[in-house]
Amino acid sequence: MKSEKMLSDLKFNSFLDFNLLFEQWEKLSDQENPSTCLYQDYLKRMKDYPDLSKFPIEREDVLKEKNKLGFSLILSSLFPLSGQEENRVLGLSKPFDYNPIYCTPAFKKEFLTPEGEVKIPYNLNEERIFFHKMLHVYALILDQLYGIKINEIYPLVFKVPSSEGFTRHYQIQINSQFVKVVPKIPLPEIKRKSEFCSSNKPNHYDVEKWMELLPLEMFEFHGFILMEAQDLTVAQSVATLNEAVLNQEQVTAESFMEIVEDSVKSLLGKPGIKVGLAVLQTINGRMVMTESRLAYSYLIKHLCGEGCEKSYQAVLELLSTVEKPIFLNDLDVAREKLPLGVKLNEMGVKEIILYPLRHNGDLVGVLEVCAFQEQTFDPLMLVTLDYLAPSLSLALNRQAEVLDQKIKSIIRKNFTAIHPVVEWKFDEIALEYVLEEEEGQNPEIKPIVFNDVYPLYAAVDVKNSSVERNNAIHDDFQVQLALARKVLQKAKEVHFLPLLDRLIDQIEEFEKRINFMLVSDEEVKITDFFHFDLEPAFNYLKNNFEDLEGDVNTYFEALDPKLGVVSTNRKSFEQSLAKINQVIGNYLEKEEAKVQQMFPHYFEKFKTDGIEYNIYIGQSLVKDQKYDPLYLKNLRLWQLQTLIETVHLVARQKNELEHPLDVTQMILAHSTPISISFRLDERKFDVEGAYNIRYEIIKKRIDKALVKGTRERLNQPGKIAIVYAQEKEAREYLDFIKYLQNKDLLTKEVEELELEEMQGVYGMKAIRVTVKERIHENPEIFSKLIAERKEG
Template identity: 35%
Template sequence: MKPNLKLSISEIPFKSNLSFLPLIKRLEQEIKNDNVYSAQARFILSQIKDYPVFLKESISPKELAKYDKQVRILMSFIYSPLELETTMSGTAAPLDDKAFFQSTLNKELAADETKSLIMIDDFNDDKCMLLFSKLMYAYSIILKEFYHSDINIDYFIRYRLDNKLNGLVNYYKFDLDSTYIDIKYKGQLTELSENDIKKLIDNPLNMDLWLETLPLDQFEFSGFTKYKYIDVTHLEVISSLKTDLLEKSSIIKPLNFKNLEQNIRSLFSNPQLRLGIMALNIKNGVVQNRTDFWHGLLGSSDFNCCDYENSIYEEALRTKLPVIINDLSNHKNIGPIEKGILSKGINNIILTPLIFEDQPIGILEIGSPNAYDIKFTKLRTIKDLMPVFSIALMRSSNELQTKVQATIKEECTAIHPSVEWRFEDAAHNLLQQRVTDENAKMEEIVFDEVHPLYGAIDIRNSSQERNHSIQCDLLEQLNLAKKVFIEAYRLKKMPIYDQVIYKIEEYSKSIEKGLSSGDESNILNFIQEHIDPLFLHLNFKDEQLEEAISKYEKSLDPDLKMVYKCRKDFEDSLAMINSCVIKYLDKEQEKAQHMYPHYFEKYRTDGVEHNIYIGEAITKEQSYNPMYLKNLRLWQLIITCEMSRKTAKLKASLPVPLDTTALILVHSQKLSIRFRQDEKKFDVDGAYNIRYEIVKKRIDKAVIKGTNERLTQPGKISIIFSQGNEMFEYQRYLEYLISKGYFENKIENLVLEDLQGVYGLRALRVTIKKGENEPKDITELAQEIELDN
């Protein structure tokens, strides 16, 4: 907001004289009053009686340079010695910026290059507001003196004091005292009615109106003005914090949070303070983080919510009261969290619970490296800010949660785009129902009469490979630990060392032949409870022992504290295969949606499985034709072949050379799928349809009847059926794809052994040809083998 100054004035248009006559009159009056100030007044006048310069109606500031002592004596009537030492103040001619007398702090500030006092409010460029505020101050004196109207105007200018050494900022309000100003007017004093004065007050920014109504060149100001910088840091910082906290992302963005921390430092006048905020709460007696919002003094990667249980944080949340630890190093209960705080160099901490609707939703942390830095008296300083911090945390947490949910929806929701229309319809229906029934619930979402397709790329012997990797890591860790205690026993014949060596050998023998259920947890418990504690006492100065300990410790994963080499290789290999399959599957699936919209989902196991459902119920507008199912079945065969080829090529670059197998299940009967609200996923619906799910779970273990040979083999695709007519359809597909170079020229027709609860299954199996084909458009392929006949 800027005033309207049309009159292009660059300086105050009235006469201003520096004079001590108003002060001298006051001193003479005090002598006449014969009160407690009389003696001081008499002394001051006696000190200046021989200096006529002080009796002049107008004095040049330069003249006063010779009379520094006398000026100080005169100023002693309006300044106490304490005020001169502790305040930023001075005196100048009426409404002038240049002081002829200043307090000690003012002088020190002017000489201190590490501090800068600057005017704020964005008026510096044209000094418009500075001029405006002086004019209004002059008019307030005139209205009070001649028209008995006290508009009680506050001085508009504020200043900011920046400390370049520690970054602290203080704010000051500029205050003026007009006690020692006399006003005279020339000629006839303008008469103003009550309405005239109201008109002026109603138009405070219209300087044209003010200057025309009361021309300032008719007035003369004589005397001096006392000014003072009044510290309003508390009010300004509180106001700034509230404004910042109400801004969007006020505590999410690092820069915004840094500004909040700097304001807190200024509020407490402590440049070393640290600020933290966490969305912690207690539910069912357990410390939780409801939204994953974490901007605390301790990082979320270092500690989990459970670590905060039985800590000073839980105490603050449970009692809903601030917790103040003046000297954390001497605290009686120091747990992992308290140690973590101390490791950050914080020894004095205040934890204030953030409350929303009478429930704790988070913690505000303020910490300092110095004990007793933040005392309980400071709590009042931030009490008024707690509701705003709570609102900011709640809003930021909700914003973060919304973003997380949006990401989940984009990346891994079961609500596939092909069926999203159905959920939108259900939501619209629900909103309409709640107009009349607030307890209305969302309708069931079911797709009837859809055809299922199922396929899987699995890791061959994944369980054995995983167990073998765990076995190798455990044996290596036991062997390295054994070497340590052999060296320790060599140095000191303690029976405990020999007993540990014996147990290590026993465990090693037990898992050398293979890993049984429970072996891993038993060995890790033995290491944690019996080996690791002994390491703390192996402080012998011996080169061989130190080398054995070093080899043991270097072999451990820094996070898991165990040997994690072979298993990491296996897990990395598994992840690389799955990523390769998923990337290809996602790309091709996107193309397949253009053929005919269908529901698609994939999920990782020790490999990648996918489900497809196609039918008229899935689409909103497009009519269904059986050709689309045939097209999709052919597409599934082609991409399964390509995924198998890609994983075979990837094998040579894997840390552990894993093989993959490929499987397709053909189910000719239509079924229904229902969205389960509790699990947020689709499942088959009805007792008969559930048999399809049972078959899916068991066929990967299927073997060829009369043999021990597993149906699924590396380099081959197995297609399982329960009805003969399906086999003829797929035989046509395979014959065509053999002609196109996808498979070897041999189709195995196999009968499978019965599985638990599953009987009469048959299978076709083909060997994948090496190399890659460039698949034609799926419609062209369909036409080539006349799928529409």
């Protein structure tokens, strides 16, 4: 293959041209067919933009202000409007120039550098991308000019790191239907596809030979290509393999490898192959294997019997040095490179694919695929195995377990803490799996998705928890620094030790700095000072001067025996926070159990510096009951009532807390149904689809929301904030608020606010209401009322 420099310098005779598209409009336009009259309108309107009809079109012409509307018409015909264009990963460029003239924001974010050039993914190199590009180019040449079609070209799999915290995998589909190959000189005669294959490797596409037979300089490429990336993260075949490996400890090595082998056979379409997994682990810079992992490797299991330590080491060295996918189809020639080549021939192995599996850049294993007949493998299968590599890498890193064959075992092993409301769905999936298995099929775990469910979200958050935690640490440091200074000053008065002045000076410096601001770096420095400077000095004073022993003991007795620092205020904060979480969590669980009886719904609660929870309700979540929108309204009113009660619960606890804390209450109103799916890799429900992800983004942003035009936080103690985007959501909650005001639970004041834009979130509004204090919870109000009655 050519060097990377030559690859990057390679130029195509590529010209941007929209005339093929316009010809397509001409064919589709039909005055008698109303559904295609749009194309007539397109053609008429394009007359106003002659720059876009000329040949060739310059990039600058497309982007000129006067041509923008015309270019928009072209795009609208290629990418039909669906309201989700920003979330689709789309691009348009000159033929086989992957730096797009137009792309969606999602494409730009995932695939382009700040300069607008395509990024090389970390799992692919320039040579690999070039090979794939040449497959597309010559497939088009052969098809249009020779009527020869080559085998299907699988899209490249791109690894792209994501916000939420994991790696996404995209396949980019290249649509070249609007590209025309124009020969510049008479072409040589080619009758068979085999003329493009290597002479000694019939299944190997030899790109260099293609470029020699049909140099790219012989052709011009007119038109444009469309690129669309599809997310493969939750592809079903990968999910099934994930499930098998994530549970591997529950079954024998043989059963586990049967599932892996079936997945590889299915993907490659080759039933007569053998598959192995060499699970590699690095300890102290040395690659080793455990006994349990040896059974997974087909090569080690068959090449190394008892006492074959030398052979074992040879295989280990071979596998641990696999840097990129290797396709070996001539083992006689490879014998010089492989010390075990003779044994491989004895096993009957004719071809091998060795595919390295990496997790976060580290080699975690090697996938071994062995064939016993020549010409079984195609080099393009190396690209195909990209579909399985991410799953296997993640699975090997996690050391998971294989699926059980029975219904309840599958649920127990593959899913965690299934909510009773949706357990019926898991039962159906598991039952279908077992029945297919009994029929001798190779079943797969089907996606578990619930469509058109309504989400409810609320959060009770401790106000300024980070600040309160820092203040507690600050107060503890002040106490400990003062105790230490007292010991040092006494020691200085009775003993001449110059180092004591230095330690006192450091303490005074720390006191000044933490009074200004306590940051995490400062916290580490002070803690290190306590452990590595003061502690040795105090032990010296205690052991050598009897008159200081009592003072030093007093200092050490004030420290937490586990942490080695004063932690009185920190413990008070943590205990107070835990108390609030416990009170609110217990109350929500009790009340949620009651409202479950109204209509079954999915409920999940999270404990952070406070409590937040999700509720999903809808017809798809239940099997034998009829959903009615009335249940949703009841849940929303219940949600508001429970937040009112949490204000009173915290108020009652406040006097019992060692560290006084306030809480804020917030609801996110969302009236549009969404879809949720069970994510097999993380074993939890999450929103499904790009449009619904916005709901999750809003949830993560609004806890820090500010009132527009101010620096005031939306969430305030004693108040409930209801965030919304649509006016109909506000109207419903305003009705609830009026009802609760009549019940004397809320004050009469209702604040209707606009919120500042947040990252990725804009146009949000809020309603804020104040919870009315109960007399018995505020002695001052109670005393005032008694006094007023006496005066009356």
